[in-house]
Amino acid sequence: MTFKDILVHVDDHPRAPVRLDLAGRIAARFQAHLIALNVRDHAQLPSHVTAQFGGDMNLIRARGDAEAAGRVKSMVDAFDAGPGTTKEWRDVSGVLADTVALHARYADLVVIGQAEAEDESPRLADELVMAVGRPVLVVPYAGRFPTLGQRVLVAWNASREATRAIHDALPLLREAQQVRVIAINPGHGMAGHGDIPGADICLHLSRHGVNAICEHVKTDDLDVGEMLQSRAADEDADLVVMGAYGRSRLREMVLGGATRRMLESMTVPVLFSH
Numbered sequence: 001m002t003f004k005d006i007l008v009h010v011d012d013h014p015r016a017p018v019r020l021d022l023a024g025r026i027a028a029r030f031q032a033h034l035i036a037l038n039v040r041d042h043a044q045l046p047s048h049v050t051a052q053f054g055g056d057m058n059l060i061r062a063r064g065d066a067e068a069a070g071r072v073k074s075m076v077d078a079f080d081a082g083p084g085t086t087k088e089w090r091d092v093s094g095v096l097a098d099t100v101a102l103h104a105r106y107a108d109l110v111v112i113g114q115a116e117a118e119d120e121s122p123r124l125a126d127e128l129v130m131a132v133g134r135p136v137l138v139v140p141y142a143g144r145f146p147t148l149g150q151r152v153l154v155a156w157n158a159s160r161e162a163t164r165a166i167h168d169a170l171p172l173l174r175e176a177q178q179v180r181v182i183a184i185n186p187g188h189g190m191a192g193h194g195d196i197p198g199a200d201i202c203l204h205l206s207r208h209g210v211n212a213i214c215e216h217v218k219t220d221d222l223d224v225g226e227m228l229q230s231r232a233a234d235e236d237a238d239l240v241v242m243g244a245y246g247r248s249r250l251r252e253m254v255l256g257g258a259t260r261r262m263l264e265s266m267t268v269p270v271l272f273s274h
Contacts, residue, residue, distance in 0.1 A: 002171045005033040007107035009100050009124070010076060012068040015113050017075060019139050022148060022269065023111040024081035026137075030171060031084040036076040037103050040065040040093040065093075097127040104132045114141045114266060125263055129244040129272040135168035136244075136272045138263065145238065145269060148172075153237040154181040154212070155228055155258070156201055161243025165273035166201065169241040172271070173210045180235055181205070183216040184224050225261025232268055244272040 008023035010016045020036060027034040069091050076089050092099060104110040110132060115123040129136045139145070149172040156162050166173070173179050183198045198214030205212045217227070232240055244259045262270050 001167075003027075003030045003032050003108040005035060005107045006030075006109045006111065007035045007037055007100075007104050008111040009113070010036045010038050010072050012071050013113070015139070015141060016072065017079075018144065019111055019113050020076065020079055022137075022139055022145060024079060024085070025148065026109065026111075027085045028082040029175070032108070033086045033088065034081050035088045035090060035103070035107060036072075036079075037090045037092070037100065038069055038072045039096050039099045040069065040091070041096040042093055097124055097131070100124065101128055101132045104128065104134050104136075107134060109135050109137060111137045111139065114138050114263065116141045117264070123263075125272075129259070129263075130246055130274050133274075135165070138266065138270050138272060140266050140269065143267065147238045148269060149176050149239045151178045151235060151237045152176045152180070152239045152241060153228065153232050153235055154179060155224075155240065155242035156181045156183045156198055156214075157243075158183075158201075159243055159245075161245055161274055163243075165241050165243045165271065166205070168273045169271050170208055170210070172239065173205065173212070173241075174208065176210070176239075178235075179205070179210055179212040180231075180237075181212050181214040182228075182231055183214075184218075184227050223261065224258040225265070228258065228262065229265060229267065238268055240266070240268060240270045242270065242272060244274040246274075 003026065006023050006027050008019055010020055024034055026032070073089055073091065081087055090103065100112070110128065112124055112128060114125060125136065125138045152173060154166060181198050181202055198216055202212045202214040228240060228242070240262070242262065246259055
């Protein structure tokens with residue numbers, strides 16, 4: 001398994017170049033096809049806005065979308081992912097999360113940005129990690145990331161989601177200088193981690209050429225999300241890999257505690273799989 005096509009969501013936000021650069025470096029590493037997707041979001045406008053502007057609102061929005069798309073395209077056109085890669089620009093209209101999810105289903109990896117703390121609009125990451133069926137790399141809304149995947153922290157709890165995340169991340173794990181698999185407050189038995197928590201998954205990874213160090217920790221003071229953040233800082237990790245937990249009922253997203261904590265407070269890129 002490797003990454004052959006990588007989709008990155010780009011928009012007219014100051015952090016979009018960071019996302020594009022990170023996706024481009026992954027594409028260069030795997031000689032992959034890079035797809036830069038801009039979405040002219042057609043989410044329902046608030047009633048007080050449409051009442052105030054009437055039919056002119058559609059014209060105003062269309063003009064603004066076109067101007068923003070032009071700026072984003074100029075950024076993508078100027079970006080060079082390096083030799084051996086190909087690049088594609090897509091400019092489409094639709095509801096943001098649904099549209100990105102649709103295009104992401106035809107890619108090996110999707111790269112998006114973390115929602116800023118004060119952003120009250122629906123959060124793209126919240127919906128994509130549960131709906132897309134592909135690994136989703138979420139890039140923090142602050143910071144620069146000169147490396148990705150050299151020092152990886154993997155969250156392991158023997159679940160379906162964690163198993164999926166590890167296998168989705170295998171192309172990166174094989175090339176990492178250090179992979180540390182950590183089981184936090186592990187259980188035992190058929191639904192747990194075995195006699196030695198983490199040993200079985202590390203043995204499995206070794207057969208795939210991954211040199212992984214496994215450990216398990218007990219903590220009563222911190223929740224799992226806080227512990228993962230703490231260990232990522234301690235290990236100077238430049239990537240966290242974890243399963244995404246939760247469910248979607250109609251359009252209401254219900255995420256697990258560790259997933260929510262990481263989506264809100266990440267300091268390094270996190271690769272989620274569900």
